[in-house]
Amino acid sequence: MDSLKLELKQLLIDAFDLEHLTPADIADDAPLFDSDGIGLDSIDALEIGIVLRRQYQLTISPDDPNVREYFRSIDSLAALIASRGQAAGAAGGAADAVVSKGD
Numbered sequence: 001m002d003s004l005k006l007e008l009k010q011l012l013i014d015a016f017d018l019e020h021l022t023p024a025d026i027a028d029d030a031p032l033f034d035s036d037g038i039g040l041d042s043i044d045a046l047e048i049g050i051v052l053r054r055q056y057q058l059t060i061s062p063d064d065p066n067v068r069e070y071f072r073s074i075d076s077l078a079a080l081i082a083s084r085g086q087a088a089g090a091a092g093g094a095a096d097a098v099v100s101k102g103d
Contacts, residue, residue: 001078001082004078004081004082005028005074005075005078006023008074008077008078008081009023009026009074010023011051011055012026012032012038012040012048012051013026015047015048015051016040016044016047018038021038026038026074027074028073028074028075028078029073029074029075030073030074031072031073032044032048032071032072032073032074033045033071033072037073045071048071048077052077052081056081056084056085058080058081058084060080
């Protein structure tokens, strides 16, 4: 899971041009959308969703009542990806990847 968290941190740095940060600067439990954390905003949340879909074939419904919790921190994003990855593997995730491949 540590490699996944490191990968997520680097993806955020690259996606949002956060050149002033390194992965080591981002605490796993730091809030992504709080001024005490990374300080992202609601538009950035949309971009994170796009990055997750492209990188991990993960689609999150905007109607999902847990969206805020999923996007809370690197820890919560990594847990989501790990849980959905395991579920996709058990339930035929290859079919989901083929459907998402055209994005």
